[in-house]
Amino acid sequence: MQTKRTTFSSKWLPYALLAPQVIITLIFFIWPSYQALVQSVYRQGDAFGIRPPTFVWFHNFQALFADDLYLNSLRTTFIFSVGTTVLSMGIALLFAVMVNRMIRSRDSYTTFLVWPYAIAPAIAGVLWWFIFNPTLGILPYMLDMVGYDWNHRRNGNDAMIMVIIASAWRQISYNFLFFLAGLQSIPQSLIEAAAIDGASRMKRFWTIVFPLLSPITFFLMVVNIVYAMFDTFGVIHATTEGGPSQATTILVYKVYRDGFVNLNFGSSAAQSVILMAIVIILTVIQFRYIERRVNY
Amino acid sequence: MASINMDKLGKVYAGDVRAVTDVNIDIADGEMIVLVGPSGCGKSTLLRMVAGLETITEGTLKIGDRVVNQLEPAERDIAMVFQNYALYPHMTVFNNLAYGLKNRGFKKADIDQRVRQAADMLEIGQFLDRKPRQLSGGQRQRVAMGRALVREPAAFLFDEPLSNLDAKLRVQMRVEIRQLQKRLATTSLYVTHDQLEALTMADRLVVLNAGRIEQLGTPMEVYSRPATTFVAGFIGSPAMNMLPAEYMRGLVSADSLAHLPSKADLIGIRPEDLSLEPAKENEMSLSGRLMLLEPAGAESHLHLAFEGIRETMVVRLPHVPEVTEGSTLTFSIKREKLHPFDLATGQRVT
Ligand SMILES: Nc1ncnc2c1ncn2[C@@H]1O[C@H](COP(=O)(O)OP(=O)(O)O)[C@@H](O)[C@H]1O
Ligand SMILES: [Mg+2]
Numbered sequence: 001m002q003t004k005r006t007t008f009s010s011k012w013l014p015y016a017l018l019a020p021q022v023i024i025t026l027i028f029f030i031w032p033s034y035q036a037l038v039q040s041v042y043r044q045g046d047a048f049g050i051r052p053p054t055f056v057w058f059h060n061f062q063a064l065f066a067d068d069l070y071l072n073s074l075r076t077t078f079i080f081s082v083g084t085t086v087l088s089m090g091i092a093l094l095f096a097v098m099v100n101r102m103i104r105s106r107d108s109y110t111t112f113l114v115w116p117y118a119i120a121p122a123i124a125g126v127l128w129w130f131i132f133n134p135t136l137g138i139l140p141y142m143l144d145m146v147g148y149d150w151n152h153r154r155n156g157n158d159a160m161i162m163v164i165i166a167s168a169w170r171q172i173s174y175n176f177l178f179f180l181a182g183l184q185s186i187p188q189s190l191i192e193a194a195a196i197d198g199a200s201r202m203k204r205f206w207t208i209v210f211p212l213l214s215p216i217t218f219f220l221m222v223v224n225i226v227y228a229m230f231d232t233f234g235v236i237h238a239t240t241e242g243g244p245s246q247a248t249t250i251l252v253y254k255v256y257r258d259g260f261v262n263l264n265f266g267s268s269a270a271q272s273v274i275l276m277a278i279v280i281i282l283t284v285i286q287f288r289y290i291e292r293r294v295n296y
Numbered sequence: 297m298a299s300i301n302m303d304k305l306g307k308v309y310a311g312d313v314r315a316v317t318d319v320n321i322d323i324a325d326g327e328m329i330v331l332v333g334p335s336g337c338g339k340s341t342l343l344r345m346v347a348g349l350e351t352i353t354e355g356t357l358k359i360g361d362r363v364v365n366q367l368e369p370a371e372r373d374i375a376m377v378f379q380n381y382a383l384y385p386h387m388t389v390f391n392n393l394a395y396g397l398k399n400r401g402f403k404k405a406d407i408d409q410r411v412r413q414a415a416d417m418l419e420i421g422q423f424l425d426r427k428p429r430q431l432s433g434g435q436r437q438r439v440a441m442g443r444a445l446v447r448e449p450a451a452f453l454f455d456e457p458l459s460n461l462d463a464k465l466r467v468q469m470r471v472e473i474r475q476l477q478k479r480l481a482t483t484s485l486y487v488t489h490d491q492l493e494a495l496t497m498a499d500r501l502v503v504l505n506a507g508r509i510e511q512l513g514t515p516m517e518v519y520s521r522p523a524t525t526f527v528a529g530f531i532g533s534p535a536m537n538m539l540p541a542e543y544m545r546g547l548v549s550a551d552s553l554a555h556l557p558s559k560a561d562l563i564g565i566r567p568e569d570l571s572l573e574p575a576k577e578n579e580m581s582l583s584g585r586l587m588l589l590e591p592a593g594a595e596s597h598l599h600l601a602f603e604g605i606r607e608t609m610v611v612r613l614p615h616v617p618e619v620t621e622g623s624t625l626t627f628s629i630k631r632e633k634l635h636p637f638d639l640a641t642g643q644r645v646t
Contacts, residue, residue, distance in 0.1 A: 195349070199370075199399045
């Protein structure tokens with residue numbers, strides 16, 4: 001609890017100090033959210049102002065859930081988020097366990113493993129674009145040797161795998177740091193007690209270490225799902241642009257396409273509102289859980 | 297049940313840090329050996345070498361008649377009680393006790409029976425469904441004990457198991473651990489930095505200093521004939537008084553110290569060996585100025601100073617005498633109660 005009270009000499013100073021944050025929130029968050037909420041219950045007017053926008057209640061939402069493309073995008077988003085989360089958390093945990101076992105070289109490995117996080121998404125996108133490029137990429141070349149014909153431009157599954165890998169890659173650093181901190185907070189004596197109790201290395205991990213990491217695992221799960229759903233626009237835009245035939249069009253990308261490419265603002269706004277609701281639900285789950293996490 | 301033999305055990309940590317040197321201890325079947333010494337003297341290292349948690353870099357360790365140097369902790373048939381208890385926080389008390397049995401493939405009914413029996417013995421039966429964090433310090437300590445004894449291992453290893461408890465509970469658990477150990481007659485190695493714990497619990501105790509054994513013997517042997525000045529100062533509270541023999545010779549009548557070897561240039565005197573009675577035959581007397589009288593209920597500590605030397609002396613009397621601070625008091629002590637040491641080597645002479 002905050003117990004310290006600071007007294008300001010001027011009555012206006014605290015407001016002035018708060019103002020930038022409040023203004024930024026208003027301009028970039030509250031106002032667009034309000035706009036989206038309003039637009040989601042209107043049918044837009046035409047570009048020439050002949051037909052004015054009309055209030056249509058929840059028609060935009062009803063239309064969405066009757067639209068196969070939207071339902072498909074929901075499923076795509078689900079597969080993509082789960083895939084990205086499981087992949088990035090799995091690899092991060094593996095790295096964290098391995099690095100945690102080192103004593104002297106731990107810090108240098110940690111530094112290397114954090115680097116990807118500092119690379120700009122656009123550069124990372126280009127990197128993966130090269131690696132996966134069907135004509136000159138190294139990965140399709142190697143896959144070709146084992147008889148697999150990689151082409152994410154034609155094959156929807158290939159495209160999905162590619163965007164999952166490219167999105168998960170960046171997130172590994174972040175997850176790794178949390179897992180490593182979690183592992184280091186587990187007293188060594190617990191592991192030793194389990195070793196004396198006859199548990200093999202694997203068994204120690206799954207019965208002692210992993211359960212004790214569960215608060216961190218849960219926290220990261222929410223963070224990663226949010227990341228996969230909302231923060232991967234750049235990756236998809238740079239690699240597949242949602243294709244082929246919408247195989248990688250996740251909800252966020254669909255909002256962009258329907259709104260800015262197809263200029264269907266009502267539907268796009270309704271989709272944003274749904275996304276907003278998802279974020280709110282995830283946040284609530286997270287906060288409720290974190291309050292109780294000491295219970296293991 | 298098994299004996300433990302340590303033959304020239306030594307430990308050098310990575311980076312050339314030497315923690316244990318040339319330790320030879322034979323623990324008989326069912327015996328309780330206490331390792332005692334100041335913090336950092338290598339007690340935990342030695343214990344963990346026996347447990348298999350640290351590699352043995354020198355010497356041979358046998359448990360029963362197996363050489364176990366290369367065996368994993370689980371294969372050594374030992375159980376360990378940790379200073380912080382190391383209970384699995386996400387498991388109930390029952391599962392904490394059952395974990396080692398499950399890993400070893402015991403049958404469910406057998407596990408159930410053993411856990412309940414151990415829980416009854418330690419009076420933690422009503423906590424079996426709780427998590428460790430819902431228990432008090434003393435209860436956690438019992439669970440840690442329970443986890444050690446359900447498996448009926450060949451040996452118990454204890455690493456300062458009582459140091460996280462408050463003073464009263466510490467005494468209580470000390471008694472309980474010792475009673476339990478005697479009842480089960482399980483070979484035990486117990487580490488502590490508390491000399492009183494060592495004296496009261498040990499069949500034999502080992503005083504360690506800087507990774508080496510200073511003395512090994514029964515509590516009475518170690519107490520009444522400390523082998524070095526280190527042991528003399530470490531075992532017993534208040535600590536043994538040390539006075540230069542030269543000064544003592546000037547202080548007491550000439551023949552009083554004649555029985556001591558000439559090499560003895562440091563004389564140790566236990567605080568409780570002095571009395572206010574006049575010296576009788578075979579006793580000598582010693583006078584000093586009373587600086588401070590500390591009454592402590594049933595006993596009292598008198599702090600004395602002497603003319604011409606900086607050393608002071610503490611006397612422990614089994615009563616609170618009627619004396620005034622600042623006065624000069626004369627004490628008597630039996631001659632055979634003097635502990636002669638060689639100042640240069642720190643060894644006892646004779
Ligand atoms: N893992 C380690 N690496 C290097 N030195 C260690 C390690 N563990 C303990 N030591 C050193 O070994 C000595 C003995 O430590 P320890 O056995 O823990 O002492 P005690 O238990 O008697 O307090 C200490 O000087 C300590 O610094
Ligand atoms: Mg220790």
